[in-house]
Amino acid sequence: MQQILSVTTISILILFNFQLIYSQFTPFRFRIITWNVGNSEPDCNIFEHLAFSSASSSTNADLIVFGFQEASKKLIGSNSFRKTLTKCLKNKNYIELLSDYVGSNINRPIWLYIYILNKTMQSQRVNILTLNTERTLKIYQDKILEKYIGYKGIIASRIQIDKLTNIIFANMHLPAGEGKIEERCKLLSKFLRTYHQIDGIKDDYMFIFGDQNWRTLKNLSINNILEAIKKHEYKIILDNDELTQMRKNKTTQCLEDFFEASIKFPPTYKYEVNSDEYQTEKNHEDRRPSYTDRILISDRSKDLKIIQYAALNDIKLSDHRPVFADFMLYPKTKHE
Numbered sequence: 601m602q603q604i605l606s607v608t609t610i611s612i613l614i615l616f617n618f619q620l621i622y623s624q625f626t627p628f629r630f631r632i633i634t635w636n637v638g639n640s641e642p643d644c645n646i647f648e649h650l651a652f653s654s655a656s657s658s659t660n661a662d663l664i665v666f667g668f669q670e671a672s673k674k675l676i677g678s679n680s681f682r683k684t685l686t687k688c689l690k691n692k693n694y695i696e697l698l699s700d701y702v703g704s705n706i707n708r709p710i711w712l713y714i715y716i717l718n719k720t721m722q723s724q725r726v727n728i729l730t731l732n733t734e735r736t737l738k739i740y741q742d743k744i745l746e747k748y749i750g751y752k753g754i755i756a757s758r759i760q761i762d763k764l765t766n767i768i769f770a771n772m773h774l775p776a777g778e779g780k781i782e783e784r785c786k787l788l789s790k791f792l793r794t795y796h797q798i799d800g801i802k803d804d805y806m807f808i809f810g811d812q813n814w815r816t817l818k819n820l821s822i823n824n825i826l827e828a829i830k831k832h833e834y835k836i837i838l839d840n841d842e843l844t845q846m847r848k849n850k851t852t853q854c855l856e857d858f859f860e861a862s863i864k865f866p867p868t869y870k871y872e873v874n875s876d877e878y879q880t881e882k883n884h885e886d887r888r889p890s891y892t893d894r895i896l897i898s899d900r901s902k903d904l905k906i907i908q909y910a911a912l913n914d915i916k917l918s919d920h921r922p923v924f925a926d927f928m929l930y931p932k933t934k935h936e
Contacts, residue, residue: 626931627928627929627930627931628662628663628725628761628762628765628928628929628931629659629660629661629662629663629926629927629928629929630661630662630663630664630665630926630927630929631651631661631663631664631665631924631925631926631927632665632667632769632807632809632895632924632925632927633650633651633664633665633666633667633922633923633924634667634668634669634771634809634810634811634893634894634895634922634923634924635650635666635667635668635669635893635915635918635920635921635922635923636668636669636670636773636811636869636892636893636918636919636920637668637669637670637671637917637918637920638670638873638917638918638919638920639670639671639708640873640917640918641681641917642681642684642917643684644684644687644688644691646915646917647684647685647688647689648688648692649912649914649915650666650912650915650922650924651664651689651692651694651715652692653912654908654910654912654924660692660693660717661717661926662716662717662720662725662726663697663714663715663716663717663720663726663759664689664694664714664715664716665712665713665714665715665769665807666685666711666712666713666714666715667710667711667712667769667771667772667809667810668681668710668711668713668771669708669710669751669771669772669773669810669811670708670710670751670773670811670918671701671708671709671710671711681711682699682711682713685713686715689715693717693718693719694715694716694717694718695715695716695718695721696713696714696715697714697715697716697721697726697728697759698712698713698714698728698735698736698757699711699712699713699714700712700735700736700738700755700757701755702736702738702739702740702753702754702755703740703751703752703753703773708751709751710751710753710754710755710771710772710773710810711755711771712736712755712756712757712769712771714757714759714769725761725762726759726760726761727759727760727763728757728758728759729758729759729760729766730758731756731757731758731795731798732798735757736755736756736757737754737755737756737757737791737794737795737798738753738754738755739753739754739755739756739787739790739791739794740752740753741753741775741787751773752773752774752775752776752787753772753773753787754770754771754772754773754787754788754791754810755770755771755772756768756769756770756771756791756795757769758803761929762931764931764932765804765805765903765929765932766802766803766804766805767803767804767805767806767807768795768803768805768806768807769807769809770791770806770807770808770809770810771809771810772787772788772791772808772809772810772811772812773810773811773813774787774788774810774811774812774813775787775813776813777813777815778815778818778888779815780813781842781846784812784813784814784854785853785854785855788808788854788855789854792854803898804899804901805897805898805899805901805904806858806897806898806899807895807896807897807898808855808858808895808896808898809894809895809896809923809925810893810894811869811892811893811920812843812892812893812894813892814841814842814843814890814891814892814894815841815842815888815890815892816837816840816841816842816867816888816889816890816891817840817841817842817845818886818888819840820836820837820840820888822880822886822887822888822889824836825837825867825888825889826878826880826889829866829867829889832866834863834864834865834866837867837889837891838863838891841890841891843855843891843894855896857898858896858897858898859896859897859898859899859900860894860895860896860897860909861895861906861909861925862909863891863909864909864910865910865911865913865923866889866911866913867889867890867891867892868890868891868892868893868911868920868921868922868923869889869890869891869892869893869919869920869921870887870889870890870919870920871916871918871919871920871921872919873916873917873918873919874916874917875916876913876916879919892920893911893920893921893922893923894923895909895923895924895925903929903930903932904927904928904929904930905927905928905929905930906925906926906927907925907926907927907928908925908926909923909924909925910923910924910925911923911924912924
């Protein structure tokens with residue numbers, strides 16, 4: 601009997617040490633995707649494209665984080681948004697770690713989904729951490745009934761990697777419209793203020809992503825924007841981007857401490873659905889192609905590498921193009 605117990609104990613120790621060594625020397629890979637789906641109904645092919653397209657490595661991501669805005673109204677049934685996504689990723693050996701939404705459940709809610717690779721789940725590298733005893737933190741605009749019928753807000757979740765690194769993912773849909781910088785910053789500031797008031801908060805990285813609705817300034821004409829897009833001269837547009845100018849001029853501020861990778865793709869809004877053409881006019885008013893869909897990071901640590909930051913211009917179901925970023929987090933020790 602003692603011999604059997606000894607063998608069992610040794611087996612457990614070997615497994616534990618293997619997991620410890622695996623996590624100490626293996627980088628953690630993850631992808632963040634943001635997409636305003638505009639009430640479209642993506643199928644499995646679209647979800648796979650979002651999750652795995654343009655992968656910079658043959659190694660699968662340990663974690664895939666989806667931030668959807670204006671998600672489908674079809675929330676129940678065998679072909680619901682969530683069930684389709686979960687079934688699709690299950691075929692690729694991913695399981696759901698978290699799913700939740702903020703806003704109305706029938707009027708374009710803002711969804712946060714986190715899926716984890718089976719192998720990573722079994723290695724026990726990832727834990728969900730709570731925010732005020734809840735798995736998610738939800739922030740709404742200061743408007744009556746916004747919690748029940750609105751579709752602007754922020755939803756965030758925290759995870760811990762290898763029992764050492766804490767990360768918070770925040771998906772958002774900020775107030776729309778040209779010149780609404782203060783309204784966008786007000787909602788962002790409300791989220792950050794609430795987050796920092798939570799006891800015991802100490803996160804290494806915060807990722808904020810979503811349809812943030814930053815617009816191209818009016819001093820750049822639509823023709824100039826379209827010409828710059830044609831020539832792939834995106835810096836011209838970004839120099840006239842609300843977020844870029846706000847951070848540069850230090851005027852109305854809400855993201856001064858965040859970093860964004862270089863943008864090397866055309867504006868992601870507003871397209872004609874199922875088309876490569878921009879919608880540049882509505883109700884006889886100009887609509888400037890804009891970088892509304894963004895992914896920003898709170899820290900530029902040497903332990904975190906940005907592999908790529910790109911848009912998926914071949915997904916045309918919505919008036920927005922999806923944007924994704926791939927990251928590699930290198931292990932750190934408890935002494936760092």
